[in-house]
Amino acid sequence: MQTISACMIVLNAEKTLAIALESLENVYEDLIIIDGGSTDSTCDIASHYGARIIHSEWSGDFSEQRNLYLREVKTDWVFIIDADEFVDNKTVELLRVVKDYEHKTNGDRFYIMRRWISPFSKRHYISSYPYNIDWQDRLFYFQKNLYYKDQVHERLIGHCFRDLEATVPHIYHLDLFLTDEKTRVEKVKKYRQKRPQNTEDANYLYLPNNNIILEEWNLDDDINHSVKLLLEKL
Template identity: 35%
Template sequence: MGKNTISLCMIVKNEETYLRRCLESVKNQVDEIIIVDTGSTDSTIGIAEEFETSIFTYEWDKDFAAARNFSLEKAKSDYILVLDADEYLDEDTNLQMVINEKKDFYIINLKNYMDGGYITIHQAIRLFKNKMNLKYYGKIHEHLNIHDFNNLTNDFAGFVIHHDG
């Protein structure tokens, strides 16, 4: 049995400050990088081009879910990992080991570094099987429609997504 493939799906706009760190953290973990740009005017696209990426343009319509769903439509891999440019994975992350369980989706701890040295942790679904009709809803603070399905399998992922933007 071959390895499971993973597509990174991102939406970006003017992310030159963070994008390189994000892509460095995943470049050896994913098989495909999908970047959907919503109107960058800085060097975001140039940084994305330094990596083996597929870059698409999306006319921003103030709907994060629609932009994310557009990125999902471009993914060809077995699994999808969703990150924002100001997020990155631990250097010891092994996504293949996580998805070896072949669950439909994985719940991941996100560690948020706040002003003043505060750290908060919350959980989100950011790794899931592709081509299952999972879609985002909600123009702001979008979420996957996992509740539209019965009997999806899930697990907690053994890695952390760091967020400091």
């Protein structure tokens, strides 16, 4: 049996943190949360789920925060989830399969597709470009030489991985549903300053136009009951 650390960085995430953690169904052996200075109930919620909370004042550098949890990992595998995301049952099943292997799987790193929940309805996700190709580097075999690079849209750097694409599991992203357009415009401005080369991608993702295509997903079958109840309260 192999072990998994679930890791995340948070800041005033009380609206969605329980959704993210409930979706994991306690599949991890260790939960490491880097808190950037929350003033709401974020840390209380994290403690309820047994998290090891490390306080690090938010500087605007995502890699800096993520590298803090990498220093704390003591397990075989690492799974990354953000506080405004949740996973479906198939992702939890993938994590359990990885844990059941006595040795490493055929790949060291799994890319998992992320679906962006519609700004208008929790029962729909955006199925048009560029949201329909949002592969996320979230599950990887841990080695001590790994580190993150770049302030935003950070990249995991280290050894050469044997990559696998997990085509069935999904991560669901609530950002567009939870934040208004003014907030997202400000986010794009910050990204433009920190990584000018990614400005176009940020515009596409956080400021969707009227031509987006929506697809309904089976909320009742794809996620566990606790997550469904928490989503209904949003």
